[in-house]
Amino acid sequence: SLSYAIAVSDNKAFDSFCYKPKREQRRVVCACMAPPRNVESDGFSATKFNDTSKSENLNTLWDPEDDQDVLIECRNVYKSFGEKHILRGVSFKIRHGEAVGIIGPSGTGKSTVLKIIAGLLAPDKGEVYIRGRKRAGLISDEEMSGLQIGLVFQSAALFDSLTVRENVGFLLYENSNMSEDKISDIVRENLAAVGLKGVEDRLPSELSGGMKKRVALARSIIFDTTKESIDPELPDKQVLLYDEPTAGLDPIASTVVEDLIRSVHIKGEDALGKPGNIESYVVVTHQHSTIRRAVDRLIFLYEGKIVWQGMTHEFTTSTNPIVQQMHLCYLAFLVFSTMEMIIKRGRHYVEIKASVEVTIWYEAHELVG
């Protein structure tokens, strides 16, 4: 059987996924076979920026022999666009249950990594393994099962002419044999899971920016329960990739989305109190709050290479100069955006943000001495 995942695209790539009637449309499929049990591994080969990053290399954090729980692996991936060499040997693994952030300066290839993982772009060199099986070509070339990969891009990328119900249930309306009533029920449940009620008949233009992001999230966690896994012992798993999910939101709306990302994870609990279905997720972000709230482990991309990776709390204490610089930038950005909000919203906002700011200033002080 097949597993399908809608890759919800950003505006740049949106045209290629424009809604077309069923059958005419090119299906975006993420489908991967259950893996062989004994996947060969070369361990975690993070590119070291300099000697100081050695102690922070994840080689020390887990046993490279134990790869049973690896869902996605990029091995020595290269990608260029014309003369621009964007990714230059990127290797990492995403394991069962992980919440991983990819950070780094603009244009360093973070979104490109997500698109390669999702199978929307093929690497020029290097391999992508999905549950231990090497992916050949793009997502739509494969007809296998095992992992649903959903992609939630920066803009919510909802279909403007479709209602919230049609947007959220899109995958099921197009690809499943479920009745309309059943799909409606699932849509209502998924919207409730992200804290939205009674918006099914609205058009995207009738929603706020934060609500649109929630609808996009509800769409990405929809699951076709009528499809069976090829291997009952290895049931299909869901991984979500978020590209800047909090971009454009104010700090409070960002917090809501960050908590939702956590809540649909298997370690979380959704708005209905049920554990989420998302096995692991990867978040590309520029926002410090998203790093702090929604991510456990960080991968730092710089000039097309991984220069540092470690647990989120280690980010603040890293001795790697590039990481320190980046950390300071995040803090400065946060302080300025907070000041901007204070000016816009007045004293009430100051009270809400006071404790957050104290932490920021404390961290900045620690960092620069």
Ligand SMILES: Nc1ncnc2c1ncn2[C@@H]1O[C@H](COP(=O)(O)OP(=O)(O)OP(=O)(O)O)[C@@H](O)[C@H]1O
């Ligand atoms: N399809 C494409 N064709 C040509 N160039 C591309 C394409 N996709 C990305 N690029 C270029 O590759 C570089 C990396 O893009 P990418 O979006 O991956 O960076 P990023 O790290 O996510 O940046 P940001 O943080 O600003 O979103 C950019 O210079 C971008 O212009």
